[in-house]
Amino acid sequence: MNVQFTDKIDNIFKSTLHLIKDNGFHGTPMSQIAKHADVAIGTIYHYFPSKDELILALFEYCRKELYAHIFQHVNQEMDYKEQFYSVFKSFCTFHIHQREYSCFFEQFYNSPYNEIIRQKEFLEGPYGQNTFMKFILRGIQENHFKPLDEKIICSAYIGAAISYAKTVVYGKIDFSEKELTDLIDIIWTGIKNND
Amino acid sequence: MNVQFTDKIDNIFKSTLHLIKDNGFHGTPMSQIAKHADVAIGTIYHYFPSKDELILALFEYCRKELYAHIFQHVNQEMDYKEQFYSVFKSFCTFHIHQREYSCFFEQFYNSPYNEIIRQKEFLEGPYGQNTFMKFILRGIQENHFKPLDEKIICSAYIGAAISYAKTVVYGKIDFSEKELTDLIDIIWTGIKNND
Amino acid sequence: MNVQFTDKIDNIFKSTLHLIKDNGFHGTPMSQIAKHADVAIGTIYHYFPSKDELILALFEYCRKELYAHIFQHVNQEMDYKEQFYSVFKSFCTFHIHQREYSCFFEQFYNSPYNEIIRQKEFLEGPYGQNTFMKFILRGIQENHFKPLDEKIICSAYIGAAISYAKTVVYGKIDFSEKELTDLIDIIWTGIKNND
Amino acid sequence: MNVQFTDKIDNIFKSTLHLIKDNGFHGTPMSQIAKHADVAIGTIYHYFPSKDELILALFEYCRKELYAHIFQHVNQEMDYKEQFYSVFKSFCTFHIHQREYSCFFEQFYNSPYNEIIRQKEFLEGPYGQNTFMKFILRGIQENHFKPLDEKIICSAYIGAAISYAKTVVYGKIDFSEKELTDLIDIIWTGIKNND
DNA sequence: AATGAATGAGGTTTCATTCAT
DNA sequence: CATGAATGAAACCTCATTCAT
Numbered sequence: 001m002n003v004q005f006t007d008k009i010d011n012i013f014k015s016t017l018h019l020i021k022d023n024g025f026h027g028t029p030m031s032q033i034a035k036h037a038d039v040a041i042g043t044i045y046h047y048f049p050s051k052d053e054l055i056l057a058l059f060e061y062c063r064k065e066l067y068a069h070i071f072q073h074v075n076q077e078m079d080y081k082e083q084f085y086s087v088f089k090s091f092c093t094f095h096i097h098q099r100e101y102s103c104f105f106e107q108f109y110n111s112p113y114n115e116i117i118r119q120k121e122f123l124e125g126p127y128g129q130n131t132f133m134k135f136i137l138r139g140i141q142e143n144h145f146k147p148l149d150e151k152i153i154c155s156a157y158i159g160a161a162i163s164y165a166k167t168v169v170y171g172k173i174d175f176s177e178k179e180l181t182d183l184i185d186i187i188w189t190g191i192k193n194n195d
Numbered sequence: 196m197n198v199q200f201t202d203k204i205d206n207i208f209k210s211t212l213h214l215i216k217d218n219g220f221h222g223t224p225m226s227q228i229a230k231h232a233d234v235a236i237g238t239i240y241h242y243f244p245s246k247d248e249l250i251l252a253l254f255e256y257c258r259k260e261l262y263a264h265i266f267q268h269v270n271q272e273m274d275y276k277e278q279f280y281s282v283f284k285s286f287c288t289f290h291i292h293q294r295e296y297s298c299f300f301e302q303f304y305n306s307p308y309n310e311i312i313r314q315k316e317f318l319e320g321p322y323g324q325n326t327f328m329k330f331i332l333r334g335i336q337e338n339h340f341k342p343l344d345e346k347i348i349c350s351a352y353i354g355a356a357i358s359y360a361k362t363v364v365y366g367k368i369d370f371s372e373k374e375l376t377d378l379i380d381i382i383w384t385g386i387k388n389n390d
Numbered sequence: 391m392n393v394q395f396t397d398k399i400d401n402i403f404k405s406t407l408h409l410i411k412d413n414g415f416h417g418t419p420m421s422q423i424a425k426h427a428d429v430a431i432g433t434i435y436h437y438f439p440s441k442d443e444l445i446l447a448l449f450e451y452c453r454k455e456l457y458a459h460i461f462q463h464v465n466q467e468m469d470y471k472e473q474f475y476s477v478f479k480s481f482c483t484f485h486i487h488q489r490e491y492s493c494f495f496e497q498f499y500n501s502p503y504n505e506i507i508r509q510k511e512f513l514e515g516p517y518g519q520n521t522f523m524k525f526i527l528r529g530i531q532e533n534h535f536k537p538l539d540e541k542i543i544c545s546a547y548i549g550a551a552i553s554y555a556k557t558v559v560y561g562k563i564d565f566s567e568k569e570l571t572d573l574i575d576i577i578w579t580g581i582k583n584n585d
Numbered sequence: 586m587n588v589q590f591t592d593k594i595d596n597i598f599k600s601t602l603h604l605i606k607d608n609g610f611h612g613t614p615m616s617q618i619a620k621h622a623d624v625a626i627g628t629i630y631h632y633f634p635s636k637d638e639l640i641l642a643l644f645e646y647c648r649k650e651l652y653a654h655i656f657q658h659v660n661q662e663m664d665y666k667e668q669f670y671s672v673f674k675s676f677c678t679f680h681i682h683q684r685e686y687s688c689f690f691e692q693f694y695n696s697p698y699n700e701i702i703r704q705k706e707f708l709e710g711p712y713g714q715n716t717f718m719k720f721i722l723r724g725i726q727e728n729h730f731k732p733l734d735e736k737i738i739c740s741a742y743i744g745a746a747i748s749y750a751k752t753v754v755y756g757k758i759d760f761s762e763k764e765l766t767d768l769i770d771i772i773w774t775g776i777k778n779n780d
Numbered sequence: 781a782a783t784g785a786a787t788g789a790g791g792t793t794t795c796a797t798t799c800a801t
Numbered sequence: 802c803a804t805g806a807a808t809g810a811a812a813c814c815t816c817a818t819t820c821a822t
Contacts, residue, residue: 024307026221029795040804051796106305112219118365151362152374156381159358163350170313173346182343186351190381224812235787414697416611419791430808500691502609508755538767541758545748546771553744557736560703569737576741576775614816625783636817
């Protein structure tokens with residue numbers, strides 16, 4: 001389906017995100033989405049052939065929003081390390097403040113849907129749409145890191161960011177610019193090329 | 196009920212883990228669990244008042260298994276850094292090889308169930324049962340780390356480990372002792388006290 | 391939902407009454423109602439959120455039918471005593487011939503559901519919808535009775551009517567216009583004002 | 586089964602009555618009865634072959650209690666009218682104060698179980714165990730009443746009593762010796778022989 | 781006599797999906 | 802395009818009953 005961004009579709013997406021945040025993936029029936037989005041249930045089926053397809057389309061939508069967000073402060077005048085820090089911080093703040101998106105991501109990645117996306121990406125070749133991975137690869141090419149596999153770098157980087165965001169969201173610690181910097185320092189110190 | 200580990204309960208737990216791994220949380224009906232565990236559906240309800248309670252009890256069971264696993268190679272003759280590395284590696288291998296457990300954890304933590312556990316732990320006070328957190332606190336007391344909040348250290352440590360395990364499991368990289376060591380090196384380098 | 395009397399809802403009501411008469415309240419599963427009313431089980435749940443709500447809505451429906459029936463022969467040209475007798479006879483014949491209604495009423499009043507209705511009426515104030523009670527109150531105002539509490543009059547009137555109807559229905563006696571008149575005579579003689 | 590009144594059986598009966606009062610007939614599972622009576626569920630099945638048989642046995646037990654109660658103040662020195670009033674009052678107070686019994690009776694009579702009892706009584710001939718009915722028949726033989734069928738008299742008498750008891754129990758009126766006398770006056774006035 | 785773990789048929793309810801308007 | 806009444810497979814759960822101890 002070629003998603004035209006009508007208001008209705010936008011409402012459906014927003015409502016779905018909102019309800020999934022509160023009630024979880026399978027606690028959100030189509031009927032409830034329809035009611036919350038103020039459209040008829042048939043209307044959802046007019047745009048999306050099934051609930052699965054709705055979820056998948058929503059995932060693509062959310063991923064685009066995420067990428068737009070994490071690179072928003074990056075510009076050509078920053079050196080790589082500055083960009084590396086900026087992206088990390090944006091990544092964290094996105095997951096902390098855009099809870100509807102991050103809840104959706106978390107549930108999505110840990111569900112059978114994820115398998116579908118993985119197979120799709122496998123066909124598209126490595127890192128097709130994945131702007132973030134390309135950013136890491138550039139760091140490798142420009143020799144900013146120790147000789148580490150890009151996926152190891154990602155593990156440390158994304159793992160730490162998500163783990164931190166969860167810690168803040170669950171109220172175990174308050175958000176603090178200083179601690180966020182501590183954390184990205186840990187990663188940068190651990191992977192940066194000391195040559 | 197005071198959960199005595201009868202064979203039946205054990206079967207129910209094992210079957211639930213197995214089915215959740217393949218079909219996801221809500222793709223695993225009670226009827227299927229009963230069939231796979233070779234008990235009547237009423238038997239499950241004899242021990243657990245609802246599916247939710249089964250999931251919650253299973254979580255406690257899995258957490259105990261995890262803690263038993265990650266400290267299995269730790270002994271008093273190792274220094275703290277060795278223990279730190281041992282626990283990390285055990286944590287990773289657990290999540291890589293005990294897929295039934297790790298799939299369950301991932302789904303659990305990213306679901307409304309998690310909220311229930313969090314509220315329970317909130318009442319029990321900080322780190323009640325959490326052997327791992329106590330291990331990190333010991334590292335702080337023994338001055339092995341930079342002055343960082345224990346939760347920041349955890350974010351980096353656990354985040355990286357889980358992220359690595361996922362990368363291996365999803366076939367993006369093969370498991371390699373060397374890369375695992377690279378990763379824990381990143382964390383250790385990032386947090387260790389250089390005094 | 392604002393109950394519009396669609397054919398489907400009417401079918402559901404009629405089928406429920408019919409089945410409850412034969413099989414009792416809890417011997418009438420929703421599946422059977424659906425089959426008998428020739429609708430899908432989901433259709434019932436489309437109109438009524440639960441079996442309990444169906445029962446409650448059915449009660450309101452039946453009560454309206456009852457009131458319509460017992461006043462059907464009453465008109466302005468009859469004096470109060472004639473109306474009193476007419477209502478009593480209609481009340482008896484309704485309970486004798488409309489067995490589906492009276493079986494439902496009996497089960498309803500002697501079940502936990504009754505408590506729900508009672509609390510609802512308590513909020514609505516005295517005799518809100520109760521056309522029959524208003525008829526008795528008129529008799530008091532017009533001085534037809536001894537100085538008795540209206541509820542005592544009701545106890546005698548309704549108690550006798552229902553008890554008679556049961557006696558007929560259970561075959562212990564045949565319906566007879568004469569005996570019915572004997573019975574209402576007992577009540578009228580007992581309560582009428584002899585001034 | 587020859588019911589020996591062991592403590593256990595008594596507990597089972599009492600618990601069943603208590604639970605039926607609060608939760609209704611079908612809201613009282615055997616498991617709950619067992620728990621409340623502090624016996625094993627198997628023990629109930631040791632004494633009663635099924636839930637139905639338990640209910641039926643309980644009915645016989647309750648009926649005996651009722652008859653014992655309503656004639657408790659009757660003695661040979663009272664004339665018939667006095668006995669008639671005494672039984673009526675006892676009948677009312679039983680239904681008002683022994684709520685567990687009366688709730689059970691009401692549910693029982695308005696359920697498919699009643700049919701079983703009716704067929705049993707049909708075989709035993711008219712009024713086999715029915716001490717109350719025999720009391721009314723005596724009134725007829727002794728010429729205290731107008732020429733009315735005994736069942737009509739019963740309708741008026743029992744109907745009024747139960748209806749009054751319900752009115753009190755449901756809090757619509759407070760119990761009052763005077764109003765109770767008013768009510769039995771209505772009945773007596775209505776049926777007594779004026780010759 | 782007494783126990784209670786175990787059973788599974790059958791109940792209530794949910795919800796993705798269809799289709800006539 | 803948009804609607805929402807209608808569907809029914811399949812989910813969760815209950816509970817009367819059995820039987821080995």
